[in-house]
Amino acid sequence: MKLINKDTDCAVRAILYIAGNENNLVSTAVLNSEFNISRQFLRKTLHVLQTKKILKSVKGINGGFRLARPAGKISLIDLVRIFQGEVNLNKCFFKKKICVNVKTCPLRREVENIERYVVSRLKAVTIEQLAKKH
Amino acid sequence: MKLINKDTDCAVRAILYIAGNENNLVSTAVLNSEFNISRQFLRKTLHVLQTKKILKSVKGINGGFRLARPAGKISLIDLVRIFQGEVNLNKCFFKKKICVNVKTCPLRREVENIERYVVSRLKAVTIEQLAKKH
DNA sequence: CTTATATGTTACTAATATAGTAGCATTTGT
DNA sequence: ACAAATGCTACTATATTAGTAACATATAAG
Ligand code: FES
Ligand code: FES
Numbered sequence: 001m002k003l004i005n006k007d008t009d010c011a012v013r014a015i016l017y018i019a020g021n022e023n024n025l026v027s028t029a030v031l032n033s034e035f036n037i038s039r040q041f042l043r044k045t046l047h048v049l050q051t052k053k054i055l056k057s058v059k060g061i062n063g064g065f066r067l068a069r070p071a072g073k074i075s076l077i078d079l080v081r082i083f084q085g086e087v088n089l090n091k092c093f094f095k096k097k098i099c100v101n102v103k104t105c106p107l108r109r110e111v112e113n114i115e116r117y118v119v120s121r122l123k124a125v126t127i128e129q130l131a132k133k134h
Numbered sequence: 135m136k137l138i139n140k141d142t143d144c145a146v147r148a149i150l151y152i153a154g155n156e157n158n159l160v161s162t163a164v165l166n167s168e169f170n171i172s173r174q175f176l177r178k179t180l181h182v183l184q185t186k187k188i189l190k191s192v193k194g195i196n197g198g199f200r201l202a203r204p205a206g207k208i209s210l211i212d213l214v215r216i217f218q219g220e221v222n223l224n225k226c227f228f229k230k231k232i233c234v235n236v237k238t239c240p241l242r243r244e245v246e247n248i249e250r251y252v253v254s255r256l257k258a259v260t261i262e263q264l265a266k267k268h
Numbered sequence: 269c270t271t272a273t274a275t276g277t278t279a280c281t282a283a284t285a286t287a288g289t290a291g292c293a294t295t296t297g298t
Numbered sequence: 299a300c301a302a303a304t305g306c307t308a309c310t311a312t313a314t315t316a317g318t319a320a321c322a323t324a325t326a327a328g
Contacts (some may be wrong), residue, residue, distance in 0.1 A: 001214075003135070003223035003245055006287065012241055027303065040289055047305070060296025063303040076244070080135075089137035107146055110210070110259050111137055114252055121251075125244050140316065161274065174318055181276070194325025197274040 003118070007083035010037055010045045012076070012130070015054070019071040019131050025064030045083075052082050071131060077122035087122070089115040137252070141217035144171055144179045146210070146264070149188070153205040153265050159198030179217075186216050205265060211256035221256070223249040 004012075013035055018026045028042040035042075046065055049055040056068045067074070080087065089111050138146075147169055152160045162176040169176075180199055183189040190202045201208070214221065223245050 001137070001218050001221055001223060002286095003248060004241060005285090009241065025303095029303085038288070041287080043304075044288085050304085057304060058296090059294070059302095059304045061300095061302045062297065063295080065304090076241075084135050087135055089135060107138060107143065107210075107264070110255070110264075114137060114255050117251055117255075118248055121244070121248050130241070130244075136315095139314095159274095163274085172317075175316080177275075178317085184275085191275060192325085193273095193275045193323070195271095195273045196326065197324080199275090 004080070005084055006041075007045055007048075008079050010035075010041060011049055011054075011079050011083060012127075013037075014042065014046060014065075015049070015067070015071075015074065015079075015127055016131055018055070018065055019067060019127055022066070025058055025062070025066055027064035030064070048082060054078065054082070071128035072126050074127040075123050076125045077119060080122055087115060087119050089118065138214070139218055140175075141179055141182075142213050144169075144175060145183055145188075145213050145217060146261075147171075148176065148180060148199075149183070149201070149205075149208065149213075149261055150265055152189070152199055152201060153261055156200070159192055159196070159200055161198035164198070182216065188212065188216070205262035206260050208261040209257055210259045211253060214256055221249060221253050223252065 014026075014031050017031060017034060028039050028046060031037070031042050031046075032039045046055060046057075050057045050065065050068075053068050054074060055065045057063065057065050077087075148160075148165050151165060151168060162173050162180060165171070165176050165180075166173045180189060180191075184191045184199065184202075187202050188208060189199045191197070191199050211221075
């Protein structure tokens with residue numbers, strides 16, 4: 001069971017690096033030399049981040065990426081939602097109607113409690129904070 | 135992102151039903167008529183529960199399953215571990231060495247906090263408690 | 269003792285999610 | 299014109315989860 005998949009993981013680390021180089025554009029080539037992630041994988045991830053307006057990109061030679069908004073305004077929950085979808089730990093309750101009677105499902109309340117906690121924690125952590133702890 | 139997969143879900147509901155019929159053996163046929171889960175799927179799930187000593191089985195006509203231990207001694211974490219493996223929300227840290235430097239991984243502490251909470255919650259909830267709330 | 273009915277066991281297929289790659293188009297500084 | 303960067307999309311591969319099938323074995327009932 002994973003909370004963070006590789007897309008999200010890759011995104012966090014790339015964004016942290018970019019946040020630490022505010023004055024320069026950061027290219028996938030640089031990130032590739034920095035982390036042990038293939039260039040293609042980085043490109044895929046960063047491209048998504050750009051379409052989701054987490055990053056801004058500049059094309060052409062000397063191009064690269066920079067943050068589209070302050071590091072304090074990017075939280076883990078944003079990235080998890082982009083790459084892994086909405087946090088629905090209680091997915092089983094609804095998807096394909098596994099449970100006949102959702103209302104009587106005994107697991108439901110418990111799982112929803114856990115879900116609320118996870119989301120609140122992921123919301124609370126921003127890139128800015130992670131950068132400080134780094 | 136799911137916390138509970140269908141095996142676990144099926145197990146919880148079956149065990150709850152079995153716990154509510156302490157005096158009788160419960161067969162997959164009965165559970166199948168009770169829940170909207172195929173007989174084959176139930177068999178697979180219950181068989182695992184039997185090998186893991188959560189249930190005891192009796193073969194032959196009029197056979198079926200009963201709890202192998204008190205409902206208060208079966209918690210959600212047991213079932214999650216059986217069907218979904220150990221809770222390692224921070225799996226990404228180690229599996230196939232995604233991170234080059236685990237020690238400097240900024241996500242690690244946050245995810246581990248969340249993981250501890252989830253495990254403690256899953257440990258706290260027993261079948262006995264779920265049965266009461268039912 | 270035969271039979272119906274239950275689980276034991278294993279192997280298999282199908283569907284879905286995640287991970288990873290490839291290739292061409294477009295932009296831009298030199 | 300060219301090199302080097304992203305834009306974009308389609309594709310393959312792998313792992314996980316979901317679901318099915320078939321045969322072996324045990325047991326109570328007639
Ligand atoms: S629907 Fe999954 S536990 Fe009820
Ligand atoms: S290894 Fe996954 S966040 Fe560092």
